[in-house]
Each structure stands twice: as structure tokens, then as C-alpha cells.
Amino acid sequence: MMLARMIATVGGIGYLHPAPGTWGSLIALPLAYGLHQLGGFPLLALATILATGLGIWATGVMTRGEANHDPSEIVIDEVAGQWLALWALSYPAWAHGIAISALWPGWIAAFALFRLFDIWKPGPVGWADRQAGPVGVMLDDVIAGMFAGLGVIALAGFSHGVLGL
Numbered sequence: 001m002m003l004a005r006m007i008a009t010v011g012g013i014g015y016l017h018p019a020p021g022t023w024g025s026l027i028a029l030p031l032a033y034g035l036h037q038l039g040g041f042p043l044l045a046l047a048t049i050l051a052t053g054l055g056i057w058a059t060g061v062m063t064r065g066e067a068n069h070d071p072s073e074i075v076i077d078e079v080a081g082q083w084l085a086l087w088a089l090s091y092p093a094w095a096h097g098i099a100i101s102a103l104w105p106g107w108i109a110a111f112a113l114f115r116l117f118d119i120w121k122p123g124p125v126g127w128a129d130r131q132a133g134p135v136g137v138m139l140d141d142v143i144a145g146m147f148a149g150l151g152v153i154a155l156a157g158f159s160h161g162v163l164g165l
Contacts, residue, residue: 024075084145
């Protein structure tokens with residue numbers, strides 16, 4: 001149970017208030033930066049997949065026999081979703097030899113869009129949030145992360161293509 005709690009709360013970050021989900025998303029940023037610096041996009045992608053799988057397991061352990069299937073202290077789902085949103089920065093930086101810190105506007109966009117989609121829960125994000133069990137807990141944030149990543153790509157295309165920045 002202790003390992004599951006450490007994973008699900010991302011070392012206790014989930015106990016920070018107010019807004020533990022926002023704290024989880026915030027801690028994901030420097031962790032993603034470190035992963036990218038250590039191993040580029042492949043390491044961030046692997047870590048995202050591992051966080052998702054371990055998150056499903058840890059959430060299942062923490063919520064077994066509980067009425068609340070998605071307690072606020074579980075923030076591994078925010079970390080996985082935020083990391084997925086950052087793939088839109090990590091991959092091009094890694095593939096083209098760009099310092100990921102040079103893409104700082106994208107970091108802000110990825111964070112803001114992920115929080116927006118995670119809180120607003122449009123369409124498939126809301127559907128996934130209503131699914132019972134640990135897969136549902138993780139899936140809504142994974143989908144929100146995909147939406148945020150697509151948003152980052154669209155904003156970059158607009159900024160660099162239309163605005164010519």
C-alpha cells in the first residue's frame with residue numbers, strides 16, 4: 001500500500017492544497033524537463049507509458065473498497081496527462097536538435113491547455129471521467145493530455161505559420 005500511495009500521490013504532491021491536480025500538473029513540468037534532458041523524447045514517452053500503467057495499478061490499490069474511485073490526492077493521472085501534452089514539444093525538440101527550453105511558450109500552452117481540458121472535461125474527456133475504476137481515473141487525463149498536445153501543435157502552427165513568429 002505504501003508504494004501505491006507514493007506512486008498515486010507522486011511522492012505526496014497530491015496532498016498539497018488547494019488544487020492538488022494543479023500541483024500534480026506543475027510538478028510534471030520539471031520532471032518532464034529532466035527526463036527530456038536525460039534521454040530526449042524516447043525517455044519521456046517511456047516514462048509517460050510507465051506512469052500510466054503504474055498509475056492504473058496504484059489507483060486500484062488506493063481505491064479498493066472505497067466509495068470514491070477518484071480521490072483528489074491521486075495525481076499520477078495529471079502527471080501522465082501533462083507529460084503526454086508535452087510530447088508535442090519533446091518530439092520536435094529531440095528530432096531537430098532544438099533545446100527544449102527554447103520552446104518555452106509551448107510549455108505554458110501545454111500546461112494551460114491541459115488544465116483547461118482536465119477541468120472542463122469536454123466530450124471524450126468527460127466520458128472517460130465517468131468510467132468507474134482506475135482505468136477511468138487515468139484515461140480522462142490521458143485524453144486531456146492528447147487534446148492539449150494537439151492544441152499546442154495548432155498554436156505553434158498558427159504562431160509560426162500565420163503570424164510568422
